[in-house]
Amino acid sequence: MIRSDLFFEGHIIGAFNTDVYKGGVDLQYGQFYVCRNPAIGPDHYTLIEKNGLWYINLNGTGGG
Numbered sequence: 001m002i003r004s005d006l007f008f009e010g011h012i013i014g015a016f017n018t019d020v021y022k023g024g025v026d027l028q029y030g031q032f033y034v035c036r037n038p039a040i041g042p043d044h045y046t047l048i049e050k051n052g053l054w055y056i057n058l059n060g061t062g063g064g
Contacts, residue, residue: 002033005056006041014040029060 006015023032023044032044046060 001047001054001056002035002041002045005045006035009041011040014038026060029057032060 002020003015003018006018011018017038018035018040019037021034021036023034025031026046029046030048032046034044035041042061044062046057047054048057048060049055
């Protein structure tokens with residue numbers, strides 16, 4: 001999901017080459033995910049579950 005968002009945001013090669021790590025935890029938005037090596041896209045992503053499917057939470061995703 002994070003890689004597909006990066007791909008459609010124009011990071012065509014970087015979306016497949018970046019490493020995605022768990023970052024810190026925010027009390028409001030939950031677990032953060034960070035892209036490194038190379039660092040591309042937003043500073044961090046947060047995810048939300050709706051009806052058994054996971055989506056990128058745009059309210060908790062930031063920077064970049």
